[in-house]
């Protein structure tokens with residue numbers, strides 16, 4: 001039963017309108033989550049008993065953020081055994097970066113520049129969550145973002161369209177695998193469609209003021225990549241796009257997603273975002289909100305109950321056709337069918353999950369996404385036998401290890417820095433002092449910290465953001481280090497010992513003074529379950545840092561949004577900044593650390609970029625290569641990056657665009673040639689009417705270690721001479 005379309009048509013024919021609308025209504029689980037945080041506003045929370053009545057009456061399609069054998073089994077039993085048609089519930093959840101085992105936050109994962117690592121992590125997270133009865137995750141987020149003030153950059157893959165697209169697609173593959181009915185898999189949701197990351201001024205939920213071509217060239221492709229990878233669901237965004245809130249945006253949900261991209265899964269609102277079209281000023285009543293959202297192409301309401309309240313009336317009045325409701329319901333039922341829920345509504349429950357390999361993978365991932373930004377005099381890795389002072393508000397705490405949206409993983413189960421270094425060094429070589437709180441001084445803290453620093457050979461300074469400083473609704477207008485922490489860094493520096501800063505953060509920070517005070521600067525993000533162990537691995541040289549920045553680090557918040565793929569101006573920035581050029585009079589226009597930047601323990605020198613031909617035929621492939629030499633005699637994993645610039649085009653193109661990247665292992669002293677292929681289709685962009693085009697002419701191309709490095713080679717794309725354009729459109 002349940003395998004064929006016929007079965008679903010039959011089921012549909014037996015459903016009342018109320019039952020149909022029930023399949024379009026998703027509600028929060030009303031249970032307390034493991035993480036102490038509240039992830040959503042309390043809106044329509046009901047007493048659990050009345051939710052049972054709703055399930056029994058077929059008014060609920062599924063619940064989210066509740067899990068576990070007893071919970072899932074008890075609710076599913078009501079749905080399957082006591083509701084009239086026995087349609088199983090779907091259990092969704094925000095499995096964003098791990099389930100019980102917390103993995104690095106997505107921004108950190110992006111810093112690995114290894115989408116295949118993200119795929120393995122997603123697969124593991126899916127298996128752990130599915131064993132507790134979950135079927136569906138609200139991930140991956142595919143929101144491109146360029147403004148570090150926005151708190152949800154922590155959930156993103158950063159500023160680059162190619163990086164975000166590859167990671168979003170990899171995570172869909174990891175969560176879903178090849179067969180959704182496999183009880184170790186979760187159905188994925190691409191969110192938040194669309195342009196949520198373009199929130200003006202970095203203010204969460206704010207309008208996305210964005211040109212059509214920037215939307216097409218930069219913001220849409222990551223969602224598209226995830227859809228093409230087979231994601232089963234799409235979640236709408238809270239923001240408006242060009243004056244129409246995403247949840248009621250017919251052009252986005254139907255014109256683009258369904259008609260042009262061919263998406264066949266279902267579209268779910270974000271938490272109450274459908275209802276919020278009233279507050280947006282689009283709909284003049286909740287009923288009108290329901291009508292607009294439904295007609296735009298929104299299939300399912302999350303938490304608002306909007307369709308439950310208004311869709312039957314809209315059908316009765318003829319404003320909504322019942323056939324359209326049927327199509328939405330079928331999309332939801334097909335997802336439940338693909339998950340195998342009609343055959344086995346209790347899928348996953350009782351399946352054993354071994355957490356040990358998950359912890360090992362968490363440690364591997366956490367090692368591979370740390371980014372070394374500075375390493376004066378080769379202070380890292382630490383020499384054996386050094387006495388270490390671990391100082392700072394993050395040295396000995398258990399509340400800020402996992403980062404935002406690790407709502408099923410207790411921070412207390414994660415290894416903190418002190419534990420990680422104690423295990424590696426033993427108690428005699430380690431002294432630990434907090435020095436200050438995250439935002440406030442501690443009485444006597446600076447003196448104690450300075451004394452600890454003097455007693456040691458090297459200081460590890462654990463500074464940065466608390467878990468509550470990035471994430472949803474956590475935008476910041478100042479992305480510097482809290483003053484109390486900067487005072488600590490200054491006091492510790494006075495001790496005269498080398499200072500290695502371990503920077504915990506969910507976003508790029510503006511930290512020029514801290515960078516100055518630090519001999520070494522290692523970005524450690526929020527790394528999850530194995531934080532302390534993985535940071536110790538890198539600091540002590542058991543693993544080398546191989547992460548690179550997925551977002552530019554500004555010098556000052558006033559530069560935001562700052563990103564490498566900016567459009568050229570007619571008066572480009574100069575170094576040093578000159579009058580009548582694009583400059584600030586009080587800060588250099590460049591980032592403190594550019595996109596793609598990061599060091600290893602070896603050192604790589606890049607030879608000139610070589611192109612296989614100076615003139616490229618329309619349907620030919622260009623090979624772009626570069627010789628790399630490791631010159632420090634230490635093995636390194638280098639993230640080699642391929643950039644282009646379209647020198648002149650009918651719509652001006654960014655000063656650089658990343659077109660490929662690869663992490664390459666190079667032995668100490670070795671020489672390797674790295675080659676990339678470039679096709680005509682890689683050169684496409686949105687033309688005047690929004691259609692993708694490629695224009696012949698000159699292109700610059702770089703193989704480089706980051707977005708500001710290298711000397712370009714040039715090639716000319718020849719006219720097509722009657723040949724068919726490559727796969728664009």
Ligand code: BGC
Nearest residue numbers: 039040094138191270271472
């Ligand atoms: C967030 C979503 C999340 C949903 C359910 C919303 O506030 O924007 O990303 O999936 O809540 O928890």
